Amino acid sequence: MPGMADVTANSLSAALIRGAFLAQTRWKAMQARTARRYMELHALSASLDLFKPGAVVPWVSYLFPTELLASYGLTPMIPEIGSATLTGSDLREAVEAAAARMPLARDVCSYHRIALAAVENNMLPAPSMCLGTTPLCLGKECLLEMLAVKHGVPFRDIRVPLPPDDGEASPAVVADVADQLRALHDDIGRWTGRKPDLGKAMRLSNRASAAWGRVMSDRLAGRLEMNGRKTFATVFLGQLLWGTEAGAKDFERLLTERGRGDLMAPTPLNGGKQRRLLWLHTVPHHDKELFNLLEQKNAYVVFEEMGQMHLEIIDPDNPFPGLARRLTDHTLWGTSTRRAQLNVALAKRLKVDGAIHFNHWGCRHGLGSVPVVRDAFVEAGIPFLAIDGDALARGGPSQEKSLQQMESFLELV
């Protein structure tokens, strides 16, 4: 069985191994025929192309509108997804050792720290351009621009003001963001010398959004109960595929029972009542202990805050205002009060038994909002637990404490 180290090299043997590795992943997808497996295949396939000589590698922030890249046939390199993939592979030890040798302080977000170590040590491809957005955090903007300066490639960031706590961003704000996106789309064409087809990318993105939007509205209405942890992992990877044919088909697979078969909520233990939880912020990607505990205690994550992405259909003939609105009014952006209001409303609508906030290592944006979010949940009478951890860790010192906290919390709810 080849590993990531074999498939990311730049040689004939690596290309052959890459082909064999993809064939094996394709075989798994064809057997399972689920959206999750196909999304893994397509995300892996597109990402491996970034390692080929001469590939254009756009490093972008997590909320960057990747349709602007799909318009030129480009695949994004998203640091958070790259880090999560590498630390789940046989390169984990190597990339962690590289991160430990780096002069960058250890208290920054581990997604960004690992991504930097990986690109510095040829485990992720070097950027051809670095493109950010103000949402969600400042740390990734620092990372992206640092990489751009180091590799002598263009850096752009889309400046997105905070939305109001109630209501929508003003038309003037949306127009300003739309202008920035339009200029950036033109710049990408100039830098790469490629011809755009944004209309096609938007139509494909809209197909995916329509499917995903239907799944999400069914989940919110209680007509569909899915496993929030697994669903998040799928959508997380799906960030690489918006605006592509593969992405459209994969999200549409979620509309069939078979297609979403491996993402469904677990069956209750001994027919007892399951406790349904709302998960806020990212999830531990590689540490299964917390979720095993949930299963043992007859509880599961029914909905994930970060799954609320790309739910709007955007005019393909004039996409910039729609793409801008998606950024300005994103549910993950805004003040702590806005986040608290949106999540309490979500929890009430879903009638969850409690909410868990995952305090990801070094994420000042996420954990900084916890005091306000906690107060709002307490006021609403909804049990709330914030647990510390590292989304990329396996075990570690904080795991035991988190497990104890979770166990006590589940007894409480």
Add this chain to the structure above:
Amino acid sequence: MANAYYTCNLLPIQLLASAGYSPVWLGNRLVDPNQPARREALAVHPMTCPYVTQLVAAAEQTLANGPTEDCLVVAGGCDAMRRLGDLLLASFPGQVFVLSMPRSGDTGAQRFLADELRSLERWLTGRATGTAESAAGAEPPTVDYPRGPSPGGVFVVAGPLSDASFLDLLGELGVAVSGLESCTSPDRRQALAGVAEADFSSLAAELLRVGVCPRRSTRLRREHLRGRLDAAAPSSVIYARQSFCDPGAYDAVLVAQLAQERGLPYLEVEIGFPFEASGPLRTRVEAFLESQLLDDDLLDWDLPAVGTADGKE
């Protein structure tokens, strides 16, 4: 006269004074560390920089115990400070304004900051009870060079400093300071003192020109630091970084590169807010400075040539 507390030295204090407030840097109102902790006090996550942690406590104390006319203006430059603003705004509604700060310095960023400053002025005048004053009574940060900046000394890069203790420590160790790059440095303060409140567009442009701090664009920051290092002509560089500070973490890597490009010895130390010269920190700085003296001494030595007893070849 009501106080307008502020968190960042980049805020134009004349704007606060013109609206009828006494501008006070919140770092001058820290909670006495010997004061017993209150159970119901606002709490932030331990993975938050000491500056933000201390300012939350200071703001809670000053706003809770002061008149409701007092207010706080938070420059939301980084995620932690933005979230500090959110927390205090939720706790003291109507008394807190969070000013968003852009990273870049382009015309779009200037326009954005000008709009933010305009909103701030509207908010201040809308709630003010006093009359317009000069900024003469302001209480800005008090950090100053113990002696004037001396070329050939240590160049210090830091986040916000509570006072000049770190510079004093270097003086105690017998080393001059060639320059201080910090948002609380006198260089920044003096540059901002000249910023007049002509119109919001030019005010924003000037603030973005002067305030090239770690959270700003890497390219701008690199150019800014290059200029400062070249002007200060230091013999070494010390980065005094606050733990859990994201912009500081990336900035420290940048400063280390600039020091390396110039062949300057570089040391990064982690400091708290307020600054305390603890034993281990003092020892690290002392060892770093001594190692340079040792290098110089070795270069000056007239070493005997190898091969003869009297040192002659």
